[in-house]
Amino acid sequence: MASKPAASETGDPLLLTPGPLTTSRTVKDVMVHDWGSRDQKFIDINQAVRDEIVKIAGGTGTHVLVPMQGSGTFAVEAMITSFLPRDGKMLILVNGAYGQRCAKICDYNDRAYVTYETPEDTPPNVDEIGRILDADEGISHVFAVHCETTSGIVNPIKEIASMVKAKGRSLLVDSMSAFGAMPIDAGEVYYDALAASSNKCLEGVPGMGFVVCRESALAGTKGNANALVLDLFDQWKAMEANKQWRFTPPIHVIVSLHQAIQEFLEEGGQPGRGGRYANNCKVLVDGMRAMGFETLLPDHLQAPIIITFHKPSDPNFHFETFYNALAEKGYLIYPGKLTVADSFRIGCIGRLDEGHMEGALGAIRDVLTEMNVTNCAPAQAAE
Numbered sequence: 001m002a003s004k005p006a007a008s009e010t011g012d013p014l015l016l017t018p019g020p021l022t023t024s025r026t027v028k029d030v031m032v033h034d035w036g037s038r039d040q041k042f043i044d045i046n047q048a049v050r051d052e053i054v055k056i057a058g059g060t061g062t063h064v065l066v067p068m069q070g071s072g073t074f075a076v077e078a079m080i081t082s083f084l085p086r087d088g089k090m091l092i093l094v095n096g097a098y099g100q101r102c103a104k105i106c107d108y109n110d111r112a113y114v115t116y117e118t119p120e121d122t123p124p125n126v127d128e129i130g131r132i133l134d135a136d137e138g139i140s141h142v143f144a145v146h147c148e149t150t151s152g153i154v155n156p157i158k159e160i161a162s163m164v165k166a167k168g169r170s171l172l173v174d175s176m177s178a179f180g181a182m183p184i185d186a187g188e189v190y191y192d193a194l195a196a197s198s199n200k201c202l203e204g205v206p207g208m209g210f211v212v213c214r215e216s217a218l219a220g221t222k223g224n225a226n227a228l229v230l231d232l233f234d235q236w237k238a239m240e241a242n243k244q245w246r247f248t249p250p251i252h253v254i255v256s257l258h259q260a261i262q263e264f265l266e267e268g269g270q271p272g273r274g275g276r277y278a279n280n281c282k283v284l285v286d287g288m289r290a291m292g293f294e295t296l297l298p299d300h301l302q303a304p305i306i307i308t309f310h311k312p313s314d315p316n317f318h319f320e321t322f323y324n325a326l327a328e329k330g331y332l333i334y335p336g337k338l339t340v341a342d343s344f345r346i347g348c349i350g351r352l353d354e355g356h357m358e359g360a361l362g363a364i365r366d367v368l369t370e371m372n373v374t375n376c377a378p379a380q381a382a383e
């Protein structure tokens, strides 16, 4: 009965997760070498990656790229603590775990903040942001998450940016799960800094975050940081001085990201990459709805990155069993992280196409039959 499990180009299970994600064989293949961190060959690749990402961001001439070793959160913490002065104050827009994380980072680093929180399925009201900024002169910066990966919601980043600019404050963006797939052109969306990482929509391997910085704003951040390793200003100045990293660079990650960027450009850049993900998302959502599942979000708030589905009310549905059976068939999905509803998530980013989504839907249908689940509607809708 058991057919061969689905697999990536390298025979691995398919990652239907928000990153790390399934990468191409070539992105992994380029790593089977060694490079000297102070050797010209690596220095050139590093510079090319920095220039290409600024170009993808639409910031050539105005913005610079400061890479940061570690996972995405290292880049986010570096961005927050380097851009928000010690006597500054942040307005944090929260509708999920990554907005909450910004507050935690401010707590650890002794930075003042206020939050404007909306439920996980609700974007912030942009006029309300304006009112909060009008009422509190002390707020110097605003932190916004582009796609809140907690739910998969897309926040109105362009409108937020316009409001923050109109009120004369600085915007810091966590675009980790959206950058490369969803439009955020630095010429249209005014921000001082935007953080993302190697292992999300650029489809590289994990190990490096980066911050796209408005150069004029970055130039004014000297002395803000309170951790040497996370000091973006120092990382930038040192890298500008000799094109090298201050401390050991994640060389293989950078070389691999260089390859991933070539593949990103071959796919047509953001419109191409975002188009494939949008199609993946549509195929997945249509197929799941046909089985009776319901999405947390209405389609107009759904980013084509990761989709939250309500847990079925059927008493035979157990997430652990569902997860394990899908894993055996070669599909790794993601647990829910919501506080508003019992749910699970399926990602549609990475080296995956429509065929993989159809395959996942077929596996889900088979697993539901094995589990004897007949009603996929969530409890609240069934009542």
Ligand SMILES: *Cc1c(COP(=O)(O)O)cnc(C)c1O
Pocket: 018, 019, 071, 072, 073, 074, 076, 098, 145, 147, 148, 149, 174, 175, 176, 177, 197
């Ligand atoms: C993935 C992600 C991050 C970074 O998470 P790490 O686990 O540190 O890589 C930050 N913000 C958002 C919105 C993300 O999706």
